[in-house]
Amino acid sequence: MVRLSRVLLKDAGSVIDKTLSDILVCPLSKQPLRVCEKTKSLVSDTIDVSFPIKDGIPCLVPKDGKILEEEGDASKA
Amino acid sequence: MRRINSLYGRIGLLKRVSEKSTKQSHTFLASLTFSTEGSYGGDGEFQQSSSKVKIFDRDLKRIHRDRAAWLSRQKNDTFVDAVAENLIDRLEDCKKSFPTAFCLGGSLGAVKRLIRGRGGIEKLIMMDSSYDMIKSCRDAQEDSLDNSIETSYLVGDEEFLPIKESSVDLIISSLGLHWTNDLPGSMIQCKLALKPDGLFLAAILGGETLKELRIACTLAHMEREGGISPRLSPLAQVRDAGNLLTRAGFSLPGVDVDEYVVKYKSALDLIEHLRAMGETNALLQRNKILNRETALATAAIYDSMFSTEDGSVPATFQVIYMTGWREHSSHPQAKRRGSATVSFTDLQKQFGGQS
Secondary structure (H helix, E strand, O other): OOOOOOEEHHHOOOOOOHHHHHHEEOOOOOOEOEEEOOOOEEEEOOOOEEEEEEOOEEEEOHHHOEEOOEOOEOOOO | OOOOOOHHHHHHHHHHHHHHOHHHHHHHHHHHOOOOOOOOOOOOOOOOHHHOOOOEOHHHHHHHHHHHHHHOOOOOOHHHHHHHHHHHHHHHHOOOOOOEEEEEEEOHHHHHHHHOOHHHOOEEEEEEOOHHHHHHHHHHHHHOOOOOOEEEEEEEEOOEOOEOOOOEEEEEEEOOHHHOOOHHHHHHHHHHHEEEEEEEEEEEEEOOOOHHHHHHHHHHHHHHHOOOOOOOOOOEOHHHHHHHHHHHOOEEEEEEEEEEEEEEOOHHHHHHHHHHHOOOOOEOOOOOOOOHHHHHHHHHHHHHHHOOOOOOEEEEEEEEEEEEEOOOOOOOOOOOOOOOOOOHHHHHHHOOOOO
């Protein structure tokens, strides 16, 4: 099974700001987020939702989140 | 792509997860108290936000703010600048410096522009619910020469703060929080996001705002259509502001009020200004149709009832400034009941009985 590279949020300097990566958490569950480099999004594992990053700006509005279909694999529905 | 309308239903999963990892359950309980449903400060159950009263249409507010981002691009708004200036000035009254600051919605551009090194801010994080607004702030920053403050941008909802606990020194919100459905919950989340001895500064519009417009709208509606529909959002009163701060758990709360009277050439200019600020009607119960006759009647009534000698019309904006600190051991606390060492009779003897 192919697993996406699970980059910890604090190492994700390439996708978003270092400052942001230190303090961002999921808006709904307040748990740490995981960066998914492939889809350029922040994934919240506890509730299986991914939030997009548009042009380096993370969009953490609950309405913008996409529910992930399978565990451990983010796919665009 | 499945749109999420019931993402909030996902929160029900949280309870399941807490059984798996007991060492995380403590954090869960702490973060579960940020909603106002259930009990404040206790270990109440987390209720889904769909059961709370929704007054404002948040999606519409995002669209309004997108439009406002485009409308207010060119020139600076004096009213919004005055409010932001007043708010940031309070930083000068504190001896403390705030290296990490977080700016929540409202007039972001004005706050960023007017900081000018006050408060010792080194890192600024800007958050708004509208993507276009954030983009225009970022573009404005790239154009300007002032790059001394490291700024990061983020799109998020004020009612669901995506900020870790105890991570920022200062939270500023200039005219942003009066559109939240759950203001106490928002403030509780702000308090949790602050480090101990962190400051929360907010400016919201108060109950006296646009009272002339409210009167004109009601009269015009009753004349033309025979009924009234809500045109102005319910706004906080000053006495409520103090309660909000204490309820959120801030220590050393402070509230003060300022009234600004802005003059316009006509009532329609007022509406244009409101659009440019993103402050137009977003009540869920609003009447989506506005008759042309009613609109013109409103403008006419406004002019006839409230215009001044030089033909301009005034509009009142009442701004309530709230300040609160996250509790810290250095803050003065009230002493425990029964721990008095001096009685009132002693004090009277000491200071003489001339009164």
